[in-house]
Amino acid sequence: MSVQTEISLTPTQVRPAQKWQQLALGLLCMASISSPQYVWTLLTKPLLERLDVTLPVLQVTFSLLIVFQTFLSPLQGxxxxxxGAQRLIGLGTLLTGFSWIGAAVSHSLWMLYLMYGVVGGIGTGIVYIGIIGQVVRWFPHQRGFAAGMVAAGYGMGAIVTTLPISTSLAHHGLTATLATFGVGFTVVGGLASRGLREAPVVKATADVNLPRQRNYSSSQMLKQPLFWLLFFMMACMSTSGLMVTSQLASFATDIGVGQALIFGMAALPLAMSLDRLTNGLTRPLFGWVSDRIGRENTMFVAFILEACAMTLWLTFRQDPLLFILLSGVVFLGWGEIFSLFPATLTDTFGQQHATSNYGWLYLSQGVGSILGGPLAALLYQASHGWVPVFSLAIGLDVLTALLAITVLKPWRKRFIAHS
Structure with missing residues (x-):
């Protein structure tokens, strides 16, 4: 039996209908904040025309969004x-919607930085950290699946809004689109957040052989070397995935397959569509698997899968069809970090401080966001080829997979037994 399924619950502690309702509300909240990150690319052209600036200067807005989403996560948690989750997550959805409304009337670069980047980053960060913390409490025996479901809501939520936003930009312009959808995000997220409730306290039954698990506060957790192993592993996987995925368009262009037609569609947009699907699917899928075979075993399988997919992707990069299919497998082996790591963290350090604790671990995603894209670009610029880029990414995947099975698994088992 895996470590995370060894503690049972009393029958009255979890009401099935209510916990599934909380999961659904969490999904809605996550979907309401996904567009600022995933639909940004649709806004760049009209924003460039309005502000009359260069693309690198405009892209600082997106960097600010990611920085304020990730690096304030300990405070937000x-x-x-x-x-309380209801109050703060409601505030987060309000800030996210307001960031678009503010961006709609922003006619200076600095105002756009403030509204879309800073306010939007703070809002999305609050909701993301808060919802993950909520569901791992509500689903103590299915933490991997629950965290994966709401993470998929964030990863795939923009699928619903991408086409309407694109159509609105074409017919109604930038200002009306940002204002309309900003109000929509506020209403949907705000209403969903009103239904959020605190999870019941989980207690061990009398016949459980293991002692009750200790709940570590963030300050106590940060003193544990085991936490920093988890932080290092998640940072490695985040960096590895973003090294390759951030350079997808450049990679496709350089190898000459980006505009190749497959099933009547260009290979690059078809690959990006498949990637978004598998990146969302992998989060609940591998989370569900980890609930059954153990977190570390699942990490090993998923991280090795990404390493193998990257190897094959590089080897058969001249084949447009394989380029599309293998890019989907790469994302399938990467996106699950957003379900496996929060579930593992809560299994290890307890659920009482799950939100604030995950805020500290989520900083590793910020590290990967900063390192991944620039590191890949520097390696490519220095070597004039993709082999060094992929080699480093594959190496990080293999290293993290081995750490999961040989170091994290026995260490975490001993740690929980002594807690």
Whole structure:
């Protein structure tokens, strides 16, 4: 039996209908904040025309969004644990919608930075950290699946809005589109957040052989070397995945398959569509698997899968069909980090401070966001080829997979037994 399924619950502690309702509301909240990140590319052209700036200067807006989403996560998690999920997540959805409304009337670059980048990043970060913290409490025996489902809501939520936003930009312009959808995000996310409730306290039954698990506060957790192993592993996987996925368009162009027609569609947009699907699917899928075979075993399988897919992707890069299919497998082996790591963290350090604790671990995603794209670009510029880029990414995948099965698994088992 895996470590995370060894503690049972009393029958009255979890009401099935209510926990599934909380999962659905979490999905809605996540979907309401996904567009600022995933639909940004549709906004760049009209924003360039409005502000009359260069693309690199405009892209600082997106960097600010990611930085404020990830690097404030410890503070955001602490506030949520102190003041309650409903209140703070509601505020986060309000800030996210308001960031688009503010961007709609922004006619200077600095105002856009403030509204879309800073306010939007703070809002999306609060909701993301808060919802993950909520569902791992509500689903103590299915933490991997639950965290994966809401993470998929964030990864795939923009699928619903991409076409309507694109159509609105073409017919109604930038200002009306940002204002309309900003109000929509506020309404959907705000209403969903009103239904959020605190999860019941999980207690061990009398016949459980293991002692009750200790709940570590963030300050206590940060003193544990085991946490920093988890942080290092997630940072490695985040960097590895973003090294390759951030360079997808450049990679396709350089190898000459980007515009090749497959099933009547250009290979690059077809690959990107498949990638978005598998990146969402992998989160609940591998989360569900980890609930059954163990977190570390699942990490090993998923991370090795990505390493193998990247190897084959590089080897058969001249084949447009394989380029599309293998890019989907790469994303299938990468996106699950957003379900496996939060579930593992809560299994290890307890659920009482799950939100604030995950806020600290989520900083590793910020590290990967900063390192991944620039590191790949520098390696490519220095070597004039993709082999060094893929080799480093594959090496990070293999290293993290081996750490999961040989170091993390026995260490975490001993740690929980002594807690």
């Amino acid at each position: 602490k506030l949520i644990d102190r003041y």
